[in-house]
Amino acid sequence: MSPSHRDRALGWVLRATAALVAAIVVLIVAFLVVESAGVLRKLGPLRFLTDPSWHPTSGSFDLTAMLLGSLLVTVGAVVLATPAGVASALFCRYYAPAPLAKLYGRMIEVLAGIPSVIYGMWGLMVLVPLIGKWQPPGPSLLAAVLILTLMILPTIALFSDAALAKVPDRYVRGAAALGLTRWATLRGVVLPAARSGLFTGVLLGMGRAIGETMAVLMVCGNVVQTPGSLFDPIRPLTANIALEMGYALGDHRSALFVSGLVLMGMVVVLVGTAELVSRGRLHG
Amino acid sequence: MAERAQPWGDHVAAVFIWTAAAVVTSVFVWMLADIVWNGAGQISWEFLTAPTDDAGRAGGIGPILVSTAMILGVCMAVSVPLGVGTAVLLSEFTGTNVTFGRLVRRSLDVLAGVPSIVFGLFGNAFFCHVLGLGFSILAGGLTLACMVLPILIRSTEAGLRAVPNEYRMGAAALGISRTSALWHVLLPAAAPGIVVGLVLGVGRAIAETAALLFTSGYVDRMPGSLFDSGRSLSIHIYDLSMNVAGGSANAYASALVLVALLVPINAGISWVADRWLHRRLVR
Numbered sequence: 001m002s003p004s005h006r007d008r009a010l011g012w013v014l015r016a017t018a019a020l021v022a023a024i025v026v027l028i029v030a031f032l033v034v035e036s037a038g039v040l041r042k043l044g045p046l047r048f049l050t051d052p053s054w055h056p057t058s059g060s061f062d063l064t065a066m067l068l069g070s071l072l073v074t075v076g077a078v079v080l081a082t083p084a085g086v087a088s089a090l091f092c093r094y095y096a097p098a099p100l101a102k103l104y105g106r107m108i109e110v111l112a113g114i115p116s117v118i119y120g121m122w123g124l125m126v127l128v129p130l131i132g133k134w135q136p137p138g139p140s141l142l143a144a145v146l147i148l149t150l151m152i153l154p155t156i157a158l159f160s161d162a163a164l165a166k167v168p169d170r171y172v173r174g175a176a177a178l179g180l181t182r183w184a185t186l187r188g189v190v191l192p193a194a195r196s197g198l199f200t201g202v203l204l205g206m207g208r209a210i211g212e213t214m215a216v217l218m219v220c221g222n223v224v225q226t227p228g229s230l231f232d233p234i235r236p237l238t239a240n241i242a243l244e245m246g247y248a249l250g251d252h253r254s255a256l257f258v259s260g261l262v263l264m265g266m267v268v269v270l271v272g273t274a275e276l277v278s279r280g281r282l283h284g
Numbered sequence: 285m286a287e288r289a290q291p292w293g294d295h296v297a298a299v300f301i302w303t304a305a306a307v308v309t310s311v312f313v314w315m316l317a318d319i320v321w322n323g324a325g326q327i328s329w330e331f332l333t334a335p336t337d338d339a340g341r342a343g344g345i346g347p348i349l350v351s352t353a354m355i356l357g358v359c360m361a362v363s364v365p366l367g368v369g370t371a372v373l374l375s376e377f378t379g380t381n382v383t384f385g386r387l388v389r390r391s392l393d394v395l396a397g398v399p400s401i402v403f404g405l406f407g408n409a410f411f412c413h414v415l416g417l418g419f420s421i422l423a424g425g426l427t428l429a430c431m432v433l434p435i436l437i438r439s440t441e442a443g444l445r446a447v448p449n450e451y452r453m454g455a456a457a458l459g460i461s462r463t464s465a466l467w468h469v470l471l472p473a474a475a476p477g478i479v480v481g482l483v484l485g486v487g488r489a490i491a492e493t494a495a496l497l498f499t500s501g502y503v504d505r506m507p508g509s510l511f512d513s514g515r516s517l518s519i520h521i522y523d524l525s526m527n528v529a530g531g532s533a534n535a536y537a538s539a540l541v542l543v544a545l546l547v548p549i550n551a552g553i554s555w556v557a558d559r560w561l562h563r564r565l566v567r
Contacts, residue, residue, distance in 0.1 A: 007462045011377055015384070017369035021437070022391040024430050028398060028406045035409050087304035095301050104305060106551065107312055113550035114315075115491030117518045118539050121525045122315045125322075125532060150311060183294040204397075211399025213494035214518075218526055238401045238494070245408070245498050260405045264398065271397035 032261045039254035048258060054224045056244075056252035063237070063259060065226050069141075070236040070263075072227065073216060074209040076145035077152055082202050084149070085156030090186060093164050105161070112154035120218030123147040128219055135231040139221030142230040147215050152205035159204060163197020164190065196277050203274040207267050213238040237263055316543070323540030326533055332541070336504045340524045341531050345538055347506040351421060351514025352490065354507060355500055358425025359432060359489050360482070366429075367436030367485075368478060372466065374437070375444040396434035400494040403431050407499040419513040424500025428492060432485035439484060443477015444470060480557050487549045490542065493518040517542050 043061065051062035088108060092101045123143055132138025167190050175185040191198070221233020222243060235243075237259045248256055330344060337343030374385055407427030417423040447470055455465035471478070493516070501513030502523065515523070521538045524531035 004461065010463045010466070014369050014373040014377060017366055018373045018384070018388045021366055021370045021433055022388045024433070025391040025395050025398075027410065028395075028402065028430075031406050031409045032402070035405075083300075084304045084308060087301045088308060091301050091305040095298065096305070104309070106554065107309065109554050110547055110550050111308075111312055113487055113491070113546055115493065115518055115542060115546065117491075117493045117521050118315075118319070118543060121521055121535060121539055122318060124525055125536075126314075126318055153308065181291065181294045183297040184291075186297070187293075207397050211397075211401070213399070213401040214522060218522070238399060241401050241405065242494055242497055245405070257405060257409075260402050264402050267397045267399055267402075268394055271394060275393060 029264065032257055032264060035257035036254055036261050039251045039258060042251070048255070054240075056248070056255050059251070061251075061255050063262070065224050066235055066237045066240050066259070067262070068226055069220070069234040070210055070238065072141060072234070073144045073148055073220070073236055074206060076141070077148035077209045078202060078206050080145065080149040081153045081156050081205060085153045085201070085205070086160045086191075086198060088153070088157040089160035089164055092161055094182065094186060094190075108154050108157050111150075112158060116151060116212060116215040117218075119147050119151050120215040123215065123219040131231070137221065137231075137233065139219055139233050140231045141220065141227050141234050144216045144220040144234065144236070145230075147219050148209050148212060151212060151215055152209050155205040155208055156201045159201025160194070160198050163194040163201065166197060167193045196280060200274045200278045203270050203277065207270040207274070210266055210270070211238065211263060213242050217242050319536060319539050319543060322533070323536035323538075326537035327540060331537060335506065336520075339528050339531070340504065340520060340534055341528060342534075345517070345520065345534075345541065347504060348515055348517050348520045348538070349541075351500070351507050352517045354421045354510065354514060355425045355428065355496070355516055356486060356489055358422055358510065359428040360486065362426060363429040363432050363436055363485060364482065367433050367481070368440050368471075370433075371437045371440035371444060372471075375441045376462075376466065376470065392434045392437060395430070396438075398431075400431065400492060403427055403495040404498050406430075407495060412499060417511070419499065419501030419503075420511045421500055421507055421514045422510040424496045424514070424516070425510075427495050427499045428489045431492065431495060432488050435488055436481040436485045439481030440474065440478050443474035443480070446477065447473040476556065480553055483549055483553050487546055487553075490545060491518065492516075493522055 039061070048061050048063045051060045053060050054062050054065065088104070092105050092108075096104060123146070124139075127146060128138040128140075128143050131140060131143055171189050171193055172185060175189045180188065216236055217239035220235060220239060222235045222239055223233040224235045224240070225232065227234045241256050241259060244252070245256055332344060332349065333346045334344030335346055336348065370388065374388060404427065407423060407430075411417050411423035411426050412419060415423075417426075451469050451473060452465065455469050460468075496516050496519055500516060500519075502515050502519065503513040504515045504520070505512075507514040517538060521535050521542065524535035524538065
């Protein structure tokens with residue numbers, strides 16, 4: 001009787017552990033909501049979109065410029081990183097000779113593991129001065145887009161590679177039997193078959209881009225404004241939290257949690273969509 | 285059969301794909317070379333052990349390395365038992381309650397996508413204020429533990445799933461309790477998965493900056509206990525390159541140390557994972 005007793009006890013311990021782990025997400029959302037409730041109740045959510053500017057210490061809480069900053073940086077990075085990432089995966093699977101493909105794959109994995117603060121530092125020391133020489137001041141939307149592109153490229157490349165690996169071999173052989181060229185096979189057969197996997201990778205890359213803080217913070221210039229061109233400095237939501245959380249008090253602190261809640265919402269929507277897409281593949 | 289001339293689309297595609305790969309490779313080499321070139325000169329035993337001086341412009345990174353190790357220690361001490369326990373439940377005990385398992389999985393998927401700065405906000409509100417830990421190594425380590433759990437669980441679960449079912453049946457046929465089977469058969473057999481998860485988790489934790497800004501803090505003195513604030517290596521790099529004029533030489537050196545810690549970790553992981561999968565397939 002004693003072993004089965006122990007088994008049951010173990011079952012309950014494990015269930016408690018898993019419940020605790022599952023509770024973390026709930027706790028995170030709960031804390032974001034509770035901490036932002038103060039300012040939301042006092043001012044209402046609309047003030048964050050309609051206030052004239054972001055001067056939280058004098059009661060002006062406009063987030064639109066920073067929301068726009070986050071969106072522009074993300075869209076820019078995704079637009080550049082998607083073709084480059086998919087091309088990287090195609091390179092590994094269909095173009096490069098085997099040893100080169102292996103080496104390149106390893107490099108992408110190492111690139112995926114490099115910390116954001118290193119990308120940020122390199123951007124700040126190398127890329128920003130280069131842009132500054134061409135179109136001053138240097139720290140800009142463009143710098144942030146380029147650094148983010150580099151950061152999410154491995155995510156997109158690794159997911160694309162996994163998606164390409166899942167395309168059944170007989171598709172490729174069938175295409176070869178029809179006499180299709182390599183690119184016609186890829187464009188007409190392989191890429192469409194891997195579509196949902198590629199899309200999942202892009203969505204997750206996008207989630208990573210919206211949430212990225214350090215690399216962007218170090219190269220974007222951090223001026224709260226609607227950029228007039230690629231060379232204007234901007235400040236995305238994440239950078240704003242990192243810059244101001246250290247000294248924010250009262251409503252200001254609460255407003256930073258509101259922006260955290262907005263970020264969390266955007267990421268949840270992206271992750272949820274990615275999951276729907278990849279599950280649709282499983283059933284279809 | 286005569287080979288037909290390739291249409292121009294094929295040429296354009298090939299040129300584009302080779303160019304993309306070449307550009308990515310050269311940027312990677314450029315970045316790494318830049319860090320090694322500018323950082324290697326300052327690295328010495330002295331630099332690795334001496335206390336920081338003059339806001340980091342002078343001196344070494346001794347206390348920074350100690351703080352980083354302590355944060356990692358806290359993070360792993362908390363996340364490994366929780367992560368392995370959850371993974372065991374998900375892969376070995378899901379028969380008991382499918383809905384619960386699905387719920388846990390869903391919440392882990394979301395957790396994996398939470399931006400690190402949001403972990404920072406949460407850690408600051410919960411660990412620093414509600415639990416009263418203040419800016420401390422403990423608060424930073426606990427925040428990171430929440431962050432690495434999804435990685436740890438995913439790879440431990442993969443390890444457990446790779447254990448052939450005969451092991452479980454064999455243990456059951458011998459009349460061993462599930463607890464002993466888990467302890468003596470399944471976990472040892474799943475060890476490579478657990479190790480991969482552990483190292484990936486360490487890699488993620490060492491690389492993290494944003495979640496530590498408002499949890500473990502900025503103080504660059506040698507920490508006396510887990511309740512002291514301690515500056516991690518990544519925050520040191522951020523602070524030196526962003527906020528300290530004339531700190532770039534030491535920023536590069538610290539970055540080189542961080543990369544030197546991480547690159548072998550990442551390269552080793554994929555090597556271990558490859559070999560382990562290969563062995564399983566061959567056997």
